Amino acid sequence: MINRNFQPFRVEQFLSETEHGVVFNFSESGVHPMSLQGLVELAGIDLDALLTTMIDYPQVNGKQSLRDTIAGLYPGASADGVLVTVGATEANTLVANTLLEPGDNVVCFRPTYEQISGNAANLGNEVRWVDLIESGGWAIDAEALERAVDDRTRIIHVVNPNNPTGRILTEADRARIVSAAERVGAWIVSDEVYAGTEREGDTETPSFWGSTDRVLVVNSISKAYGLPGLRLGWLVGPEDIIQHCWRRHEYASIAASMLSMELADKALAEPARSKLKARARRLIRTGFDVLTEELARHQGVFSVVPPQASAMSFVRFNLPIASEAFSMRLLREKDVLVIPGSRFGVENHFRFSSALPEDHLRNGLAKLNDLTGDILNGR
Ligand SMILES: Cc1ncc(COP(=O)(O)O)c(C=O)c1O
Incomplete structure (x- = not known):
C-alpha cells in the first residue's frame, strides 16, 4: 500500500499543519518577506520588460x-x-x-x-x-x-x-x-x-x-x-x-x-543583493533586542545563547511543561506560534523568529509572557 518506514520531516510537518491563519507567527526561519512591489522598487526592475517574459x-x-x-x-x-x-x-x-x-x-x-x-x-x-x-x-x-x-x-x-x-x-x-x-x-x-x-x-x-x-x-x-x-x-x-x-x-x-x-x-x-542583505540584518538586529528584553520579564525562566546569525533564537525554558505541549497551548490559547524543541530532538526549548515589525513582535511576546505566568501559577 504505502511505505510505512517513511520518516516525516518533523519541523516542516509541524509548520505546514499549524502556521496558516495564525495571528502571531514566530515560527518562520527567515526575515519578514518582501512584497513583489518592494522587490521591484529595491532592485529597479523594469516592469515592462518583465511583462514580456515568456511563460x-x-x-x-x-x-x-x-x-x-x-x-x-x-x-x-x-x-x-x-x-x-x-x-x-x-x-x-x-x-x-x-x-x-x-x-x-x-x-x-x-x-x-x-x-x-x-x-x-x-x-x-x-x-x-x-x-x-x-x-x-x-x-x-x-x-x-x-x-x-x-x-x-x-x-x-x-x-x-x-x-x-x-x-x-x-x-x-x-x-x-x-x-x-x-x-x-x-x-x-x-x-x-x-x-x-x-x-x-x-x-x-x-x-x-x-x-x-x-x-x-x-x-x-x-x-x-x-x-x-x-x-x-x-x-x-x-x-x-x-x-x-x-x-x-x-x-x-x-x-x-x-x-x-x-x-x-x-x-x-548588485546592488540589489547587498541591499537585501542589509535589510535582513536590520530586521534581525532590532528583533533580537526586543526578544531578549521581553523574555527578561520572567526572571530565571528563559535563557538563550545569542545567535550569531539568522532571525532565529533557540530559547531554553525552565517550566514544568514539555516543549510540544507548551507550543500547542501557546497556539490554542494565545494564537502565537513557535516551534517546539522536540521537533529538533531537544527538549525544554522552542525556536523563535524575531526579525519582524516591532509592534507585532511585542504584542505576541506579551501573550507568550501571559501564558508563562499562567503556567507558573499552576493554570
Ligand atoms: C537550513 C535550511 N535549509 C533549507 C531550508 C529550505 O529552504 P528553501 O526555502 O530554500 O527551500 C530551510 C528552511 O527553513 C533551512 O532552514
Missing part, C-alpha cells in the same frame, strides 16, 4: 545568466557547476539521492534542520548524530565528530550558520570538519541559506566552497534575501556531480519557475 519551460538546469551570477559568488566555480533548484529543499533532496548508496552513513549535528538526515533515513542509510554543546554556545564536540566519522561516511552535513541555534562555525571547527571529511573521503554538504544574516557584523559567513575538493554547497533566496515564496535555490559543486544531480532534478521538478529565475537574477545582481 515557457525554462532552461532546466537554470537560466544561463542566473547560473553565471551564482557561480560568481563562489571563487573558481563555473556556471556548469551550478544547478538551479526549487528552493534549497530540492537541492538537499537531490544531494541525498545522488550521493548515498546502501551501507553509507551520514554524519549530522544536532540540533539542526533535519532535511539531509530525514532523506538519508528514508533511503535506508544510517544517520549518526553529533550533539552540539549548548553550554559552549552550541559548539561542536570535536571528539564526538571524530568518533562518528568512519570509512562508510559518505556525507558530513553542515548547516552554517545553523538552524535553529544561529551559531556560525569557528575557523577551528571548519578545519576539523574538513580534516574529518578528508580522512575518509566523505563529502561536505554545506547548507548556507543563512549566510548573509549575520547579527553581530557585516562580514558574510565564509562558504565551505574551496575548502576541500569534495564540497557541495546548498543555498537559496529564501532567508537572507527575504524571498521564500519564489521557491528558488541552488547547488554548487564539481561539474560531474552537478550533472548527476541534474538527472534527478528532471524527475523531481523539471525546473524552477521561469518567473522565479527572472526575479532571482535581479535580486542577486
